[in-house]
Amino acid sequence: MATSTFKTLFKLLGGDQTLKLKDFPLDNLRIDSRKVKENDAFVAIKGSSVNGRKFIPEAISAGAVVILIETHKKSNDLKIDYLKKDNQLVIPQINVFQLSQRLSEIANDFYHSPSKKLSVIGVTGTNGKTTITQLIAQCTTLLNDKTAILGTIGNGIYNHLEPSINTTASAIDVQSLLADFVKKNVKVVAMEISSHGLAMNRVKGLNCAATVFTNLSRDHLDYHKTMSKYAQAKWSLFNPDEKEKHVSNSGKSIINYDDKYGKRWIEKLSQVTAVSCQPKFLRRLKALNTPYVGVSMIEYHDKGAKIHMESTWGNAIINSRLLGEFNVSNILLAIATLLTLDYPFFAVINMASFLKPICGRMEVIHSNNNPTVIVDYAHTPDALQKALQASRIHCKGSLWVIFGCGGDRDTGKRPLMAEIAEQFADRVVLTNDNPRTEDEMNIIHDIQQGFHNNKEIQVITDRAQAITQTLAKAKPNDVILIAGKGHEDYQIIGKTKYHYSDQETVKQLLGIESQL
Known part of the structure; x- marks a missing residue:
């Protein structure tokens, strides 16, 4: 069933309804020419790296029956040109002023x-x-x-x-x-x-x-x-x-x-x-002229936390299975x-104790007589600090961290990540984390600028090898935080995306399944 029609689309763009236009069904708007099917409208806008106009012929070949393009001249707004298909001018191309800004609406x-x-x-x-x-x-x-x-x-x-x-x-x-x-x-x-x-x-x-x-x-x-x-x-x-x-x-x-x-x-x-x-803020929350949810006490333990919650809706104790x-x-x-x-208070509280950890978010992998491994998506200084602090609560031996920084991204955070790692972990291993088109050693060098004692830092750029060697050295009471990729099952080197998973690597080395 068609979602809309050409005349309806032209009308919602602000078009003149007195124009005599041929009408026909439209199924979908598409911004990716690879997703275009018969009776779709293709939206060709300029992205951060690619201009969609380049793919108009591809979209028409795939079945697009309307093209929307952006114009920066208000005088050209809603001007219709016709493009060829099968050597006939049959595909309407509508110029839309400020299309990028208006696209969501x-x-x-x-x-x-x-x-x-x-x-x-x-x-x-x-x-x-x-x-x-x-x-x-x-x-x-x-x-x-x-x-x-x-x-x-x-x-x-x-x-x-x-x-x-x-x-x-x-x-x-x-x-x-x-x-x-x-x-x-x-x-x-x-x-x-x-x-x-x-x-x-x-x-x-x-x-x-x-x-x-x-x-x-x-x-x-x-x-x-x-x-x-x-x-x-x-x-x-x-x-x-x-x-x-x-x-x-x-x-x-x-x-x-x-x-x-x-x-x-x-x-x-x-x-x-x-x-x-923060229990210290509970009194302030109560003084606010607004609904609130706070805590009077939190008891952390190896499997999560016992949360003493107070709120506008009532008080309760929540047994959480999430770390940190x-x-x-x-x-x-x-x-x-x-x-x-307006979900019922007691129903929400009862469900809260059943909530499970999320893939790649403080995800625990553990087996007897082996170090505990925690896989987390932390890829910012603040997230890394919080992940290390959470890991420390559950660590009876040394706390290791394996991390890197993404290539072609914010370089300023790299030394900040190093400062956090050195401050909150006992042992640090630097490795790759989607280096993309940057030289991997340039990224490592940027990170190293934040360390005060580089002698204690190990560099193993191959991520699987970094995990392998760390697991071999760590003791059963140690905790290894592998930070940065979390749920990701790939490594981007150059412009190629290779299959890779921290969880799969750890499980293969330990021969176990993830468990709490």
Whole structure:
């Protein structure tokens, strides 16, 4: 069944309805020519590295019946040219003024505002997005709500995800995926929203039931250039100023009070729930004129934590199976989101104790008489520090860390990662982590600038060998944190993506399956 028609598309673009245009069905908008099928409209915009106009012939050959291109001249807006197919001028090409900025809203209208028919929960922040969306999906699924996820690990119905390329999909793919979820009777969508996604207007047509802020620390400065611009991109998800909004509706806000940016943002928002995992802040939370979720005490142990929670909705004890203080924060933010959306208090609390660790997020692999291995996605200074601090709680011997830094990305964080590793680990091994087109030794050299005692640092660029040699040296009471890749099952060297998995490497060496 067609999603729309050519005349309908032209109308939602603002086109003149008195024009005599031939009408025909349209099934989908496509921004990737490789996904184009019969009766699709192909959107050819200029990306960060490739100009979509280059692929117009390919899209027409695949069956595209309409082409949208961007014009920077307002006078050319909605001008229609015709392109050849089978030597006939039959494919309308519409010039659209500021197409890139408008694309999310255009796609939203084309797919009949799917986010208004779903309970979309948008999660943003430097760290924790994947864990929180997964925890929300686990909980709502246990509560019998059909739930989907859009994010780093994949897109789709919970537990049936298709791999994703970006944390936040393109403006068109977001709306297309949401429309598909509506057809499949999904009720809840837990969605990661990256700073890139916000800055590039990928979610401008989105209606959220709730938006969540986790934390903000150094990352992506290769793109945003300054922390101020990075913070502004995140804030745009919540900003109540209509002129500055980066979503159609941000819904109710759930904000981490423990983050310095979060503290400031809570004061600017009206419909907001404040969340803290710091017992010292409980009194302040109670004094706020807003709903809150906090803790009076946290008891950490080898298998997780016992959380003494207090909130506007009631008090409870939660037995968490996730490691580390930052995961207490993630759990509380997930719980606060569901409570803010009027899920029953006791049902949410009962489900919370069943929540399982997330793939590649403080994922424990252990067997008798071998070191405990923890695989985590930590690839920022703040995330690495928190992962090491969490690992230390469960370490009775030496704490090892194996990490690297991505090539063609923010170089300024590399020595900061070294400082953190040296401060919080006993033994450090540097290795590759998606060097891409950079020389691997240049990346290692950048990291080494942050160490005060390079003699204690081992360099093994081959990641599998780094893990192999570390496991051979470590003792049974030691803990080895392998940081940076988490769920990723590839290594990018040059422009080639090779299959590689930290988990598979460890399991093969130890001959075991992952367990808690």
